[in-house]
Amino acid sequence: MRRSYELRILGVFVGLFVAYLLIAHFVLEPMGYYGMPEQPxxxxxxxxxxxxxxxxxxxxxxxxxxTPPLINFLLIPPVLLSGLFGHRNPWATLSFMTYFSLFNLVAAYALLYAAKEREEGYRHALYFLLNPLTFGNSLLRRQDESILVFFFALALLFFLHGQHWRASVAVGLTLLVKLSGALMIPIAFLRTRDWKYLVIPAAVFGLVFAPFLLAAGESAVFWDVSRERTQHPFQFRGISLGALWSRAHEGQPPISLTVYSAILMGGVAVILALIAWKPRGGLEDLTLLTTAVLLLSPKLHCGYFSLLALMMAPLLRKHRITGVYFLFGLLALLADIYKWPVENFPVAFWLMVGVFGLLVWAMVRLRWSYKEEPSGYVKQSVV
Known part of the structure; x- marks a missing residue:
């Protein structure tokens, strides 16, 4: 039966891959989204x-x-494949689309194995694959956040089964892909009070990153908050409400970046305090924290919403948020497309207002409709 579930997931993956490839060909490619044949x-x-x-x-x-070092090494395979075709379209773009989408498949398998019952895990995997963000980000937008989602899924798989050494190492690897992997650390620690989640991820990151820092010096500090286009959220970029408002109003943000950043930090602190005071399920708490960070951040890339597509998939039936799950994914993807290549920033802004409202409602559901046992998952001890 396990093998049949794996084959079913593979079949759904292939079908969705072909469907989204057709959308890319007939909708985005004519708009110049993927560049020219000789210049992808x-x-x-x-x-x-x-x-x-x-x-x-x-x-x-x-x-x-x-970006952190590991993500750059993981991007070697599609680059080598693209190079076989002279880095020319359509093969160059297709190489990255295929590679990024394969991480969706292995993340879906992680959801399959995370549940106690394979039938339930299979359902969660299907929810994840069917969310518009999953293939929308990896194939339509051919962005690398699917790699981050896979490592997050791996860490969740170990965490939900109480394998805390493996989970903490996986969190460290997630940090080496994107620094947003740190989102899991406070939740894992608050759920288990296990020092591994505070020490091991930092140790894994430090051991791998140290040689680059020693060799490259200041150039390796990719999280420098004094510069834009680095790995920190304190800048107006992407599809955040602040960034889209600014683009729609000739570069004038609704509030200053300092105030916006203070709202982010204060809001996240309040959410963490709420979780520490009255924890719910591990996935519920992680989803709440991640949602707060994404919605309040001045910088927001659409690909990071795929993390929510992963985390929320096991919670849909329990909290009755299935409709919200698929609708927010569709609206976020459309907002990103309206940002570019359509470049209609007012429409993109209002689409993101819809995403904001849907996710806030979903988070209220996660808190108010919580039941003591997270359905289908190993119970996590709270000391």
Missing amino acids: RFADPWIARAETIVSGGLLYRDVFTT
Whole structure:
């Protein structure tokens, strides 16, 4: 039976991959979203980074990047595949679409194995794959957040089964993909009071990153809050309400960046205090914290909503938020498309207002409709 569930998930994955590929071909490709045949368009200089690594160069020193080291090494396979076709479209773009989408498949398998009952895990995997954000981000937008989602799924798999050593190492690896992997640390610690979640992720990150810092020096500090386009949320970018309002009003944000950042920090502190005072389920608390960070951040990329698609999938039936789950995913994806290539920022802004309202309602449901036992998952001890 386990094998049949795996094959069913694979079949759904292939069907969705083909369906979204057709959408990309008939909708986004004519709009120039993927660039020209001889010059593919990518959001980040993935090719330059991977080629530098393959040729023996050093990240941060020999090529500019504002991402942790592991994600850059994981991008070598699609770059090599794209290189076989001379980095020309459609094969260059298709190489990245396929590679990023494969991480959706393994994340779905993680959801399958995370549940105590395979039938329930299978349902969660289908919810995740069917959310518009899952393939919308990896294939339509061919963004690398699906890699982050997979490592998050791996950490959740171990955490939900009480394998805390493995979970804490997986969280450390998640940090080496994107710093947003730190979101799991306070929840895991508050649920278990286990020091591993405070020490091991930092140790894993430090051991891997230290050689790059020693060799590249200041150039390796990719989280420098004094600069834009680095790994920190204190900047108006992406599809946050502040960023879209600014784009729609000739660069004038609704409030200053300082105030916006203070709201983020204060709001997250309140949410953490609420979770510490009155915890719910591990997934409920993690979803609440992640939602607060995403909605209040001045910088927000659509791909990060895929984390919520992963976390919320096991909670849909229990809290009766299935409709909200799929609708918020669709609206967020449309908002990103209206930001670019459509460039209708007022429409994008109001779409994100809808996302904000839907997620706030869902978080209220997670708190008020909570039942003591998270359905289908191993109970996590709270000391």
